[in-house]
Amino acid sequence: MNWLVTLLLVSGVFFFAIGTIGILRLPDFYSRLHAAGKCDTLAATLAVSAIALYNLHDLSFASILVSWKVFFIVFFIFMASPTATHAITKAALIVGVEPWQRKGARK
Amino acid sequence: MMSQVFLSVALTLVMLIFLTLVRALGGPTVLDRIVGVNMIGTKTTVLLLLIGLIYENMPMFIDIALAYAFLNFIATIGACKYFRRSKRVHLEDDLAIEKEGSA
Numbered sequence: 001m002n003w004l005v006t007l008l009l010v011s012g013v014f015f016f017a018i019g020t021i022g023i024l025r026l027p028d029f030y031s032r033l034h035a036a037g038k039c040d041t042l043a044a045t046l047a048v049s050a051i052a053l054y055n056l057h058d059l060s061f062a063s064i065l066v067s068w069k070v071f072f073i074v075f076f077i078f079m080a081s082p083t084a085t086h087a088i089t090k091a092a093l094i095v096g097v098e099p100w101q102r103k104g105a106r107k
Numbered sequence: 108m109m110s111q112v113f114l115s116v117a118l119t120l121v122m123l124i125f126l127t128l129v130r131a132l133g134g135p136t137v138l139d140r141i142v143g144v145n146m147i148g149t150k151t152t153v154l155l156l157l158i159g160l161i162y163e164n165m166p167m168f169i170d171i172a173l174a175y176a177f178l179n180f181i182a183t184i185g186a187c188k189y190f191r192r193s194k195r196v197h198l199e200d201d202l203a204i205e206k207e208g209s210a
Contacts, residue, residue, distance in 0.1 A: 002109055009116050013123075016150060020123045023130050023146060029139060032130075036142050040149045047116075047153045054109070055165060062166070069169050070156065073176055077149065080180040084145055084187075091187040092138050 005054045012047030015039050029097050030089070037085035044077045110161060117157040124150050141186050148179030 022035025052070035055063055124147055131143025152172050159168025 005109070006112050009112065012153070013116055013119050016120065016123050016153075019146065020126045023127060023143065029136060032139065033142060036146050040146055044149050044153055048156060051153075051156045051160060054160065066165050066169055069173065073152065073156075073169075073173055076173075076176055076180075077152070080176070081145075081149060084180055084183040085142075087184055087187040088138055088141055088145075091191040092136075094191050095138070095193075097136060097138065 001053070001057065005050045008046050008050035008053070012043045012045075012050065015043035015046065019043060028099060029092055030099055033085055033089055033092075037082060041078060041081040044081070045074055048074045048077070113157050113160050117154055117161065120150050120154050120157070124154075137190055138187075141183060141190070145179065145183045148175065148182075152176045152179070 016039070019035050019039030022039060023032050026032045026035055048070060052067045052074070055067045055070060127143050127146050127150070131140050131147060134140045134143060152175050155168050155172040155175060159165045159172070162168075
């Protein structure tokens, strides 16, 4: 059980690191959103699932209740993070942020 | 042994938060800053849960993390609604307008 928790936590941190590298390195706003939206959702889901699993190591009514709340956080992040990314993208399209193009590409 | 794992994961998350802060402080548009702050909020939610595990006070920190997740989402949606109306999201535009005003 501890190995599974460690594996989930480390993979969560790995995807957080990928998302951070993406948001720092990618060339324009929309590709940065691509890194931010998906990597963040997956990484938070993995890491918070690991915490909920570890919380169940002493099985009692209180710990089951706390784990239920932690899974509610997972569910909320899973719904809210793509919604927020979609709202930011729509705001950028309305305001008119230019997409990045390779130099010399046809318009 | 597990508390050491939680501590190292929490420290790595703090480092990643500082790296994301680079984008949140120096993004070319205002919307880049909103994306950076949103990512920092997601990382902070996980970090709060890890702090709850490290201090073995989970029932208190779970409520704080839940409230932080809600607040992060509402703040992002509100900022998007606000900047959708303004036509100046590029930070250089503000500087250019200030120069025109002073010249």
